[in-house]
Amino acid sequence: xxxxxxxxxxxxxxxxxxxxxxxxxxxxxxxxxxxxxxxxxxxxxxxxxxxxxxxxxxxxxxxxxxxxxxxxxxxxxxxxxxxxxxxxxxxxxxxxxxxxxxxxxxxxxxxxxxxxxxxxxxxxxxxxxxxxxxxxxxxxxxxxxxxxxxxxxxxxxxxxxxxxxxxxxxxxxxxxxxxxxxxxxxxxxxxxxxxxxxxxxxxxxxxxxxxxxxxxxxxxxxxxxxxxxxxxxxxxxxxxxxxxxxxxxxxxxxxxxxxxxxxxxxxxxxxxxxxxxxxxxxxxxxxxxxxxxxxxxxxxxxxxxxxxxxxxxxxxxxxxxxxxxxxxxxxxxxxxxxxxxxxxxxxxxxxxxxxxxxxxxxxxxxxxxxxxxxxxxxxxxxxxxxxxxxxxxxxxxxxxxxxxxxxxxxxxxxxxxxxxxxxxxxxxxxxxxxxxxxxxxxxxxxxxxxxxxxxxxxxxxxxxxxxxxxxxxxxxxxxxxxxxxxxxxxxxxxxxxxxxxxxxxxxxxxxxxxxxxxxxxxxxxxxxxxxxxxxxxxxxxxxxxxxxxxxxxxxxxxxxxxxxxxxxxxxxxxxxxxxxxxxxxxxxxxxxxxxxxxxxxxxx
Numbered sequence: 001x002x003x004x005x006x007x008x009x010x011x012x013x014x015x016x017x018x019x020x021x022x023x024x025x026x027x028x029x030x031x032x033x034x035x036x037x038x039x040x041x042x043x044x045x046x047x048x049x050x051x052x053x054x055x056x057x058x059x060x061x062x063x064x065x066x067x068x069x070x071x072x073x074x075x076x077x078x079x080x081x082x083x084x085x086x087x088x089x090x091x092x093x094x095x096x097x098x099x100x101x102x103x104x105x106x107x108x109x110x111x112x113x114x115x116x117x118x119x120x121x122x123x124x125x126x127x128x129x130x131x132x133x134x135x136x137x138x139x140x141x142x143x144x145x146x147x148x149x150x151x152x153x154x155x156x157x158x159x160x161x162x163x164x165x166x167x168x169x170x171x172x173x174x175x176x177x178x179x180x181x182x183x184x185x186x187x188x189x190x191x192x193x194x195x196x197x198x199x200x201x202x203x204x205x206x207x208x209x210x211x212x213x214x215x216x217x218x219x220x221x222x223x224x225x226x227x228x229x230x231x232x233x234x235x236x237x238x239x240x241x242x243x244x245x246x247x248x249x250x251x252x253x254x255x256x257x258x259x260x261x262x263x264x265x266x267x268x269x270x271x272x273x274x275x276x277x278x279x280x281x282x283x284x285x286x287x288x289x290x291x292x293x294x295x296x297x298x299x300x301x302x303x304x305x306x307x308x309x310x311x312x313x314x315x316x317x318x319x320x321x322x323x324x325x326x327x328x329x330x331x332x333x334x335x336x337x338x339x340x341x342x343x344x345x346x347x348x349x350x351x352x353x354x355x356x357x358x359x360x361x362x363x364x365x366x367x368x369x370x371x372x373x374x375x376x377x378x379x380x381x382x383x384x385x386x387x388x389x390x391x392x393x394x395x396x397x398x399x400x401x402x403x404x405x406x407x408x409x410x411x412x413x414x415x416x417x418x419x420x421x422x423x424x425x426x427x428x429x430x431x432x433x434x435x436x437x438x439x440x441x442x443x444x445x446x447x448x449x450x451x452x453x454x455x456x457x458x459x460x461x462x463x464x465x466x467x468x469x470x471x472x473x474x475x476x477x478x479x480x481x482x483x484x485x486x487x488x489x490x491x492x493x494x495x496x497x498x499x500x501x502x503x504x505x506x507x508x509x510x511x512x513x514x515x516x517x518x519x520x521x522x523x524x525x526x527x528x529x530x531x532x533x534x535x536x537x538x539x540x541x542x543x544x545x546x547x548x549x550x551x552x553x554x555x556x557x558x559x560x561x562x563x564x565x566x567x568x569x570x571x572x573x574x575x576x577x578x579x580x581x582x583x584x585x586x587x588x589x590x591x592x593x594x595x596x597x598x599x600x601x602x603x604x
Contacts, residue, residue, distance in 0.1 A: 012130065015138050020129035023145030024122050027158075030149060031118070035160045039114060043471045045156065047512055048164040050498035053109070055082065056092045066251035072507035073497070074519035075489060076541055083261040083515055085202045086249040088165040091116045114160040120167040121158035124148070124401060127174035132405045134181045135374065144408025151400035152348040165202045166397060172199035172206070173398045176213055177381065177405075180374070185230045192217075193237025200238075201245035201262050204316060205395065210238070212384035214273075216377050218294060223373070225284055232274075232281035239274035243267055259312035259319070260514070268308060269301045276300065320514055321521040327561065328494065328512065328520055334394040341393055349396035353386045356403025359410035378406070470495035473549035475503045477586035482506055488544025491594075493554040494523055496547060509541070527558035527567035531576045534566040538594055546579060546592045 037043070044050045055070065065086060071079035092112050099108035125145050133141040148154055157167040176195035182188025192213060199206035217231040246262055255264050276297035280290065311318050320329060329335070338346055360379040367375050385399035473496060482490075482504045489507045490500050497511030509526070510519030526537050538546075548555060548570060559568035575581070579592035 012126075016129055016133050016141060017126070019138065019142035020126045020145055023129070023142060023148070024118075024125045026146070027121065027125070027149045027155070028118050031121075031155065031159055032114075038471075039110075039160050042110070042113075042161070042476075044499075045159055045162045045471070046164060047470055047495055047498040049162055050502045051082075051511060051513065052084070052088070052163050052165075053092070053113070054498065054501045055084065056089050056096070059086075059089060059093060060096065066249075066253060068250075070501075070516075072501050073511055073513075073516050074509060074522075075507040077518060080513065080516035080519065081254075082513065083258065084165065085245075085261075087198065087202055087245065088163075088168055091119065092163060113163060117158050117160055117162045117167060120171060123171045124158065124167070124174055127171065127178055128401065128404050128408075131174065131178050131181065132408045134178075135371065136405075136409050140408040140412055142408070143411045144404045147352070147404040147407045147411060148401065151352050151397070151404075153394075153396040154400040157397045166394065168202055169199055169206065170397050170401045172196070172202070173209060173385075174401055176209075177378070177402060180216075180377070185227065186233050189217075189230050189233025190237045193234040193239075194241045196234075197238050197241025197245055200242055200266070201249060204260060204262065204266075205392070208388045208395075209381075209385060209398065212381055215384075216380055219380075220373075220377070221281075222287065222290065225290075228281045228284075228290075232277040235270070235274040235277045239267070239270040242270055257309045257312070259309065259314075260316035263309075265305060265308040265312070269304050272300050272304060273297055317514055320517045323524055324514070324517045324520045327524050327557075329514065331557070332512070335392055338390045338393050338396075345393065349389055349393060349399070350386075352407065353382065353389065353396070353399040353403045355410065356400075356405070356407045357382050357386065359403075359406035363406055363409060375406075378402075382406075470499065470549075470552065470554075472588065473499070473552060474586060474588045475499035475547075477584055477589045478547060478591050479503045481582055481584065481591065482545070485593075486544070489541060490545045490547050491523075491526060491538055491541075491543045492547040493527070493549070493552055493558075494520060495552065495554050496549060500547065506545070509543070524558070527555065528562040528565045530564070531566050531569055531574075535576065535578055543594055545582075546594060548590045549588055550590065 032039075038045075051070070055068070058070075059065065068082045068084060068086070069079045070082055073080040095112040095116060096105070096108045099111055102108075103111070125148060128148060129141040129145050132144040136144075154170070156162065157170060172195045176192045176199070179188045179191030179195060182191060196206065196210050196213060200210060214231065214234065217227075217234055221228040221231055242262060246267060250262070257263055257265055276293065280293040280297075285293070305312065317325065317329060333341065333345075338349055341349075357379060360375055360382055364372060364375040364379060382399065382402050385395070385402050389396040389399045470493075475496060478500075485506075487506060489509060490504070491509055492500060494510055494512040497508040500506065500508050501511070510516050510523045512520070514520075522537070522541070526534050529537065550571070555567050555571065558565065559571050562568060569576075575592070578595050580595055582591040582593055584591055
């Protein structure tokens, strides 16, 4: 079959909305069924989701829209200014504000925690459906939506309680890809640019894909001079949109250089690129002149970066304490390259994007006219997304979402092949191909889930004690006691920090967020120091409580780092006298009061 006629249809027809809506309902029911226990227990997928809701609570309690500081993190040093964007807070805030008068604040929060990720998923599903519908057909659009349900990295970002920003990054990527199908260069470029601007405002992790989109439009320009205004309109919208999002979400009180968030150097680079592309696209120039113009724009952008933010050449974590980088950051697996992951994670992140890339190349070979060029461009985008995911594993969700579009066509081809073959051999081959495309990582995932805990568990975890993640530790068990105590700082492992902020009104030394690297370093030094050194550190900070979760892998890592240190002694039951145990009705948490004079209070 050869694709040759114009397929860029406009609007949102009922058939498209029906197919996309049905796919969304099916995927949502799957997610609700598999996460029902987690929803009931408010067991968040990641500590980032907890801290996001803590930020929203602070905003609703009166904290300034432009003030992103989490004041209960490392409070003695003034708190931690988070690098997150308020854009992601908006749907959570609106949902909670709308529902609180009807059902109360607590129920409104729970509804928001479930509804917002699923509504984000709806946006992604409809964008995939529309993209497939515009360049393929209605049946392919429906199948492309269903393909999304087969990606573990993708579904994780839209699961109930997953309220961090990664799902919205997927939506921005799909919106930008949709913009590439527009007939009008002004309309299409504006959509692409604004989508990329929103993505950049949410996270600087967008930068590699921004470069990929711009490179693709530059190639379009070099291939056909009539398409030169595409890049100009995209960069204009990207620069203007980024400035607007910066003004609306961060204000101008902080104009410092930040490598991990949208800041003035980024705006200057985008402004320069938009100006250069606009001048270059104003008239027709020979091919060599256009190449020279691109070189000038790129060189100017590099010069601005080196002059205004030379420290950012080392990446967004350039300012992180070396101890923090070695002990904590190197263990954040979602930010590590794919080749550092286990086989299940590699398969989950690679198979669908690779199959999608192969399908896009097939579609390129079967298409003519504008569609032929569009598919090779899409294949290049998908290749860029795949390369990004190989370097940073958590980017696999974007690659999987983009892969769903060509895979919708490929799935239709496999189904047709399965239906047409009468002989056993070809039918078996078709079923095998279908299974490989639909369930690429299920067997490996089932093996990996069982093996991962054993592989990741440090040897210092006591025999017979199952290694725990932070979500397995019920911080809420501490709340009744801590609610009756004076405000104070709780010393605890990093992964427990967000939950302590969420379930109590107390402060913590640190959480697993790099902006608070001073507190992270203090936590690492505390648990790897001797008991006497730990006592002096806690006294200097004025910490009031110590909380531990037996079996938590982070604590065991500290004990493994120093077998004679504070964490190791605590895990072995050698509790110093200056820690007064607090009786709790909990099988996951332990709590001590740090006595101010080093002597325990009278026992009852």
